[in-house]
Amino acid sequence: MKKPLTNRQAETLQLIKGFIDQKGYAPSVTEVADLLKLKSRSTAHSLVKQLVNKGYLEKTDFEVRTLRVVGQEDSNALSHMKPYVKKTCGYYRRMWSCGKSLRALKNDNM
Incomplete structure (x- = not known):
């Protein structure tokens, strides 16, 4: 069972899902910060890390744009x-x- 999300984490997850649906690829941490209107990339990175730790997102370390929403089917844009x-x-x-x-x-x- 996944841990519940805070309001900010839920907002972040929805923005990431929307970005992937619209563009067909995952946002960078800088783009997540811009979507959330944050001045700090470290805050965006922390939110993404929390979502990964709670099991809502998957990410491959040391690679860019590898965020994937757990349970969401892969987009046909990359097929x-x-x-x-x-x-x-x-x-x-x-x-x-x-x-x-x-x-x-x-x-x-x-």
């Missing part, structure tokens, strides 16, 4: 995209791209 892995500074980062942009990125950066 045509395929992940690829790029070696950067000694570690691998999963990146998303599709079609021509993937080839252009491979040619430019690899």
Whole structure:
């Protein structure tokens, strides 16, 4: 059973859900802060971390835009995209791209 949310956490979760539904990808911490009209990114980060700890969100560490609402089906907006892995500074980062942009990125950066 999930722990209950405070009003601010519920507002944050709703804004993240709406952002994902509208844009098809997860917001960054800066975008969460902007949506909540916060001056501090650390406050937005803390709210996201609380939602992850309570089991409402999932996040992959050390990767950007990996927030996922638990129990919400994945958007069809990403169904045509395929992940690829790029070696950067000694570690691998999963990146998303599709079609021509993937080839252009491979040619430019690899």
